[in-house]
Amino acid sequence: MSTAKDTAGEDMPWDEVTPEAARKLLVAAVEAFAEQGYHATTTRDIAGRAGMSPAALYIHYKTKEELLHRISRIGHEKALEVLSGAAGIEGTPSERLAEAVSSFVRWHAGRHNTARVVQYELDALSDEHRTEIVELRRRSDAVVREILREGVESGEFDVPDVPGTTLAVLSLCIDVARWFNTQGRRTPDEVGALYADLVLRMVTAQK
Amino acid sequence: MSTAKDTAGEDMPWDEVTPEAARKLLVAAVEAFAEQGYHATTTRDIAGRAGMSPAALYIHYKTKEELLHRISRIGHEKALEVLSGAAGIEGTPSERLAEAVSSFVRWHAGRHNTARVVQYELDALSDEHRTEIVELRRRSDAVVREILREGVESGEFDVPDVPGTTLAVLSLCIDVARWFNTQGRRTPDEVGALYADLVLRMVTAQK
Structure with missing residues (x-):
């Protein structure tokens, strides 16, 4: 199946x-x-x-909340797995960031129904379950923040506000779930490639 | 009031x-x-x-749909007004884009409840009302697309995919309504300034 x-x-x-x-x-x-x-x-x-x-x-x-919790936990675990896997490839911070963004975008485009539920229904979780999910989200944040930090350290990136830029990069990827339409003009791969390019432009140090 | x-x-x-x-x-x-x-x-x-x-x-x-339609129409008209007003200031494409992004972000942060309803409940509108709202959204798109086009023409911007970048810029601003929290660390003004900077980095031609 x-x-x-x-x-x-x-x-x-x-x-x-x-x-x-x-x-x-x-x-x-x-x-x-x-x-x-x-x-x-x-x-x-x-x-x-x-x-x-x-x-x-x-x-x-x-x-019903048990169903939402199950969906939310599996969804967040998958998204984190996709992000961590991509971020963990061999390569420079630029290569790893491009891979992380394009994979995360592809996930949010390809699984937009799941992603919408997972992103928009957080408030409906019980306090205990929400705390668990927030922790998974912190780990996704940490993956992106760490690549940015390494890129700044190596001189490839110029990022004055690492936490704010992390938030923006993840937000850009997540919002794909809202507007992505399987009948639309762009495939998940095309959106992934476009967004990886835009994010690299955001963070790359000017020569 | x-x-x-x-x-x-x-x-x-x-x-x-x-x-x-x-x-x-x-x-x-x-x-x-x-x-x-x-x-x-x-x-x-x-x-x-x-x-x-x-x-x-x-x-x-x-x-109930009449209420949603009223909210959605006024919300979209206000957002378009904010965006057009900012885009219409005297200045270079960079200055106008920065103003448009920061104003649009401030609107989505400051009116996040309205923005969420307006953005997430489009499918609940009647066909006739949805068509009307889609037209307002096209006009917001056109405002951003036009600034990008002018910046490319003047040589200030380097934007290989103008429609795709327009989509990304608006998406970044809109998603502020999802994650913005009045109890959070950043004010609407701070998020607006950060995002204007990030968007300019996305589009500015490298010297």
């Missing part, structure tokens, strides 16, 4: 979620939350979309 | 909306939509927040 696409053309593996019924419910929840928002979605809606009964849903998830 | 603040510390004039009851309902709708999403909000919720009866709401707005 790892190449299955949902109606938005989004890659939808969620392979880590087992058994299959739990995975199907989670995919249905992502769709419903992305379409109508977390608060307007009932567990009955989610069960219905997955072709199951509400009772079958409760076997796997006690509450 | 033009200096009234809502609970998020956002400037909330909506002075153009009269009579006062219609304005109060609209302010209540922005709060409710920003908090729980459009689909989860009922007209009863909105009337309750404004201290009115559902019947009183129907005097001013026939449907």
